[in-house]
Amino acid sequence: MTAIEISTPGGPDVLVPGKRPVPQPGPGELLVKVAAAGVNRPDVLQRRGAYPPPPGASDLPGLEVAGEVVAAGQGATHLIGTNVCALVAGGGYAEYAIAPAGTSLPVPEGLSMAEAAALPETLFTVWINLFERGFATEGEWALIHGGTSGIGTMAISLCKLFGVKAVVTCGGDDKCAAALKLGAAAAINYKTRDFVNEVRQLTGGAGVNVVLDMVGGDYIARNLAVLADDGRHVSIATQRGVTAEVSFLDIMRRRLTLTGSTLRPRTLAFKTLVAEELRATVWPFVESGQLRPVMDRTFPLREASAAHARMEGGDHVGKIVLTV
Numbered sequence: 564m565t566a567i568e569i570s571t572p573g574g575p576d577v578l579v580p581g582k583r584p585v586p587q588p589g590p591g592e593l594l595v596k597v598a599a600a601g602v603n604r605p606d607v608l609q610r611r612g613a614y615p616p617p618p619g620a621s622d623l624p625g626l627e628v629a630g631e632v633v634a635a636g637q638g639a640t641h642l643i644g645t646n647v648c649a650l651v652a653g654g655g656y657a658e659y660a661i662a663p664a665g666t667s668l669p670v671p672e673g674l675s676m677a678e679a680a681a682l683p684e685t686l687f688t689v690w691i692n693l694f695e696r697g698f699a700t701e702g703e704w705a706l707i708h709g710g711t712s713g714i715g716t717m718a719i720s721l722c723k724l725f726g727v728k729a730v731v732t733c734g735g736d737d738k739c740a741a742a743l744k745l746g747a748a749a750a751i752n753y754k755t756r757d758f759v760n761e762v763r764q765l766t767g768g769a770g771v772n773v774v775l776d777m778v779g780g781d782y783i784a785r786n787l788a789v790l791a792d793d794g795r796h797v798s799i800a801t802q803r804g805v806t807a808e809v810s811f812l813d814i815m816r817r818r819l820t821l822t823g824s825t826l827r828p829r830t831l832a833f834k835t836l837v838a839e840e841l842r843a844t845v846w847p848f849v850e851s852g853q854l855r856p857v858m859d860r861t862f863p864l865r866e867a868s869a870a871h872a873r874m875e876g877g878d879h880v881g882k883i884v885l886t887v
Contacts, residue, residue, distance in 0.1 A: 566623050566657035567867045567885075572612030575871040578624075578656075580864075585659045586621075587634075593642055593649070593662045594634040599680035599861070600655040601627040602870045602883040603713065604800065605827060610871065616653040617828045624867075625655020626827065628662060629670060629679035630887075639664040646670040648679035650687055650834060652827060656867055658887055665835030668842060671850040681856035681882035685717035686845065687837055688799060688826055693718055693775050694725070696822050697797045701726035703772035706762060706789060708732045708782070710742040710750055711880040714799070716857035718775060719745045724848055730765060732758050734877065741880050745857060762789040770794060780804030790819055798823030857881030 568581040588594045606624040608614035616622055629648040635641075648670055649662035670679045693699050693707075705722055709715045710731025722729035723746035732753040733739045739750035749765050751758045762771060770791035776782060780803030786796055787809055796819065814821065826834075848854035859879040862870040864887050874883055 564658040565864065566654075567625075567864060568623065569610050572610070575610070575868040575875070577610060578868040578871060583623075583657065586654070586661045588636040588639070588661055590637040591639055591664050592636045593632045593639055593647065593664055593667060595628055595630045595647065595649065595660050595662050596633045597628045597655070597658055597660050597887050598630040598676035599628070599887065600625045600657075600660075600864070600885045601680045601682075601684055601713075602867075602874060602885060603627070603684050604874070606656075607871055607874060614827075620652035621654030621661070623654045623656050625653065625657070625660070625885075626651060627680055627683040628655045628660045629676045630660075632667075633659075635664070642667070646676070646679075648683055650683040650826075650838070656864065656885060658864070663831055663835070665831060666838050668838060668846060673852055674849065674855070677861050677884045677886060678856050678858065681713070681858060681884050682849070684826075685713045685856070685882070686841060687834070688714060689717045689721055689775075690841060690845065691826065691837060692797045692799050692824060693721070693773065696824060697773040697775065697795045699725070699727045699773050702728075704728045704730060704748075704766055704770075704791075706730050706732075706758075706771040706774045706786065708753075708774075708776055708778050710747060711738040712777075713856075713882045714775075714777060715742070716745060716881045719747050720854055720857070721845070722746070724845075724854060730762055730771060738880060759785050759788050766791070773797065775799065778803050780807060783807035784809050787813065787819060790817070792817045793819070795820045795822065799825075859883050861886050863887075 566583040647667040649667040728748040730749045742750040774786045777800035779801030859881040
């Protein structure tokens with residue numbers, strides 16, 4: 564099969580097509596003939612040599628796929644012939660990929676394979692961090708950085724479905740307009756406006772109940788400044804640094820919670836549990852057409868380097884997907 568390999572850590576040009584044997588599924592695993600694979604920020608970090616795959620995972624990039632199940636291991640053969648989208652720990656940038664049956668979800672009618680491939684990574688991430696760790700609840704305010712990224716657009720969509728008022732930051736007025744069109748309660752151009760002052764005004768000085776942060780560094784103290792009493796701060800990435808100086812006296816006084824998580828290293832048992840929650844709670848919205856990923860552009864598998872260049876350029880709104 565054709566697969567996209569990382570020839571050496573570096574820029575987008577190190578992603579090169581190569582030939583690999585078709586993998587064989589073990590117990591509880593599916594062999595998916597990949598129709599589409601999502602492109603995510605962790606793929607970029609892996610390409611640079613900063614985010615190695617967990618033990619036992621494929622060294623190929625790609626954390627989500629959609630396609631037809633063409634073979635399966637013991638306990639999963641009933642899924643042969645069905646179309647699924649799946650969260651995988653690696654190996655998605657290929658014509659065939661192994662997916663755990665436990666992290667696979669059925670592709671409903673009306674959802675394209677490219678759209679299906681754009682769902683798992685962002686859906687799992689937002690659900691775990693905004694709604695489980697962040698306890699976002701109907702009627703609350705949530706501040707979400709990177710409002711037009713794959714994570715940001717999924718967060719806006721889920722907030723809209725579950726009655727959470729999403730305030731997002733974006734890097735341009737056009738992106739702010741796109742976020743508002745998607746259903747954000749407010750969008751702030753962080754390049755021209757101070758999101759701390761803007762959020763305080765929007766919430767009448769009360770602050771937001773939860774922050775979903777992918778920036779880190781000096782943003783942490785600013786995020787805490789706009790959290791309401793009993794607010795929750797959830798970190799999922801550290802684009803501006805892994806350290807921050809904060810006042811623990813303020814955290815104690817206002818009863819703030821600081822938490823965060825990474826998804827890829829979590830156990831299959833945990834991811835399977837999340838998939839079951841999503842199937843019961845969120846997937847009906849996908850099946851009814853109420854939830855769709857925001858799509859930016861698709862690229863042929865062999866043009867993975869161009870897809871990464873677009874992601875790093877920062878002009879995308881929504882998900883970038885590779886098609887096979």
